[in-house]
Amino acid sequence: MSTITDKLSVKEKIGYSLGDLAANLVFQTLVTYIVFFYTDVYKLSNASAQSVIFWCGIIGGVMFAPIMGAIADRTNTRWGKYRPWVLWTAIPFAICIFLTFSTPNFSESGKVIYAFGTYLLLVALYTANNLPYASLSGVLTGNMSERNSLSAYRFVAVMVAQFIIQVLLYPIILMVGDGDKAAGFEAVMSVFAVVGVICFVITFITTKERVVAPRDSESRLSDDVKDLFHNVPWLVMLGVVILVFVTLALKGGMYIYYFNNFVDEPALSGFLDDIGFNGFITWLTAFFGGMGFDFRWPDEPSASGFGLFNGGGILFMIVGIGLSKPLADRFGKRNIFGIFLVLSTLFVLAFVAFPPDAVGTMFISQILHGFFYGITIPLLWAMIADVADYSEWKNNRRATAIIFSAMILGLKGGLTIGSTIAAVILNSYGYDSDLNIQSESTVTGIKLAVSVYAAIPFFIAAASLFFYKINKTMENTIESELAARRIS
Template structure:
């Protein structure tokens, strides 16, 4: 019997995923981290200390860009869900979006010779374009997990490999970007040129890796092609109304990755001014990502041993302890500062990886409740909260640093140093404690998820 293209792409949604495909899929997160982690960790610093925008203006810009995201992302997700090509629904966006994504990122780290008002317009334009292209890449990339497999064990395994590669990307960014920016600055004699060359390297490698991801993955999960199962824009609101696990996961994302972004973006200020050792920035960043090389391969075992709620609670508790330890530790005690950073990283990396692993089961739950497998819509909603959380790393530090009197490239006042410390430690710790309480409202346990999958298979 002749097999259609769609049937060929679908395959078996519960089969074991080969390691080479898991690695291929994970290269997509490595690529996104090469580009967007550089933006998340260093764009605020680039804007304030090199590009020449005040901390308050940069913080406001991060907020406005997130408002644009709020309007566009769910609609981008709905469009992705309606995509039908010979490559599937999600993979084509990796193929056609890779180099535009890299190109716009390079423009963000380019300082044009314009007057200050025009430079600000340039910054807004390039950052908004970057945010849109990131959505067009990252929403389908993230949704691809739910199209590769529905097996929960395989989802955790796939996500663990993905997070391992993503954190390797974060490690390379944390250590390599300041190192390369310093090298190229010394070579050219210009800070802005040094950062532009560095972003060009990260962008090109990121684009190539997205193409690798496209060519090594396969969409298998069957779709309901009936007219009633077609995705419409109103499904955005239907999912928000009926999908309680999704609401909790979105809440996790805005808090968890908001905290991560604050800690990452303020870390360079903390090491440069509070510790007064700017040459340690790359090592401080490295300490925040290095534990992933041990933790990510252990994720499936930890999940099997502890279960989702206990694992997530333990990780967030470690994160809060590490942040509060950094508040207490004097910045001159550098070994203890790195210990506090390590404890924070252990909790941060585990919680972040497992939060991503929860999304496919919210897609299953949404299909169970509505009859529609709205993967793109759900990942768009999660992606909005993820990016809004990431933007908090620019909004909150920018506004607070301005309030405490931070002025770039000079010795900071005691008040400004206290503002940096509070923004790095106490404020994020409060968000983490709120997130700890939210765990108890997540109502989709392993037993319930298996029951839902059984019902979905019967329907198919």
């Protein structure tokens, strides 16, 4: 049996990270656009969108995650426990991506039924694919430093997907659909579905499960569940993941409304002129036109501003990711995660003070938030892998997937709660997708959603880490003692 000292090749790290690229082309779209897609594109009522997002997320994500974790842990094939699920779910997942973002012309009740059915299948298949994929990181190697490195690779892939979705997707949708958002969504998501299948196949081919539980460590599901609820680090991380993804879904889903309804359009247009963006688009249009291509960038300042705003944050997130491993190796994951989560939250909260024309200040705050939050990103997944090791260390049994169900359960729960809160806020503050200018109350609600409401879960998540006892010293103890057990 392989030992805890296994090193991962660059090829395997890249191959594994492509799975996150594929999954996040979908996940980031859900975080950023699912509320907007249902309210402004498919034209569901605010209340219907709220119900679809909430119940599908609860059933297909939260409730199904621990079931899928137990199934994956008890899967035994010549390819391992977790790799096969990445392959088996690839094509069904792709089909559901296409169906979810299609807009058949049904009645209002027919649209709700269609949205509920397709979104439920998408969320369930995401769980069936991504939970084993996440668990795979815990069995590729038992070396905690290698896991930090693997996490850095995979979250560069996440940032690439996030850049594509949050910076380029909306303008591309408008261009591809020639102003028809429904046609644009359908075309672009079809491409993402195909790319996803290819990436998942590469992940399956290039990875290998090395950390294998001893035969005498096999346990009943009831034992695994009992262990979970006596595992304080697991309970803490479950709460942290839920809270983090509540904020990500809430602010991510509300930014498009923020730019469409709060940010002053003349000030935004002037800012785009000042930084040279409009001039660059004019040059790009002329360049492609001279080559015979009809390149037409959307002329709405909000679409360009929204993309650049997200892009600035993402680029500095990537810088932060690069600092994550050395900081975690020196000071421990828990300490670095908590400190930089708090710092990043301060720049989310700052948005409550910005007037509509303070465009430059908005961008600076987003960049600083992105940098500090980027340092925390790889650590979240690596800490879950550490919790799986902690469970094995304490109980002499390894149940990687059901441990990782905390991440998927929390991720889906957080996405569901955050997106539902966004829909509730829109409904409570009177948002009407048919109005060009929203009421003052609605605009205030949107502003609070991306600042005060979004900051609260981050602060609570950081505070809860006081109860997470896997510090740097314990990490080293767990790693060395498990290494000795696996060699013997």
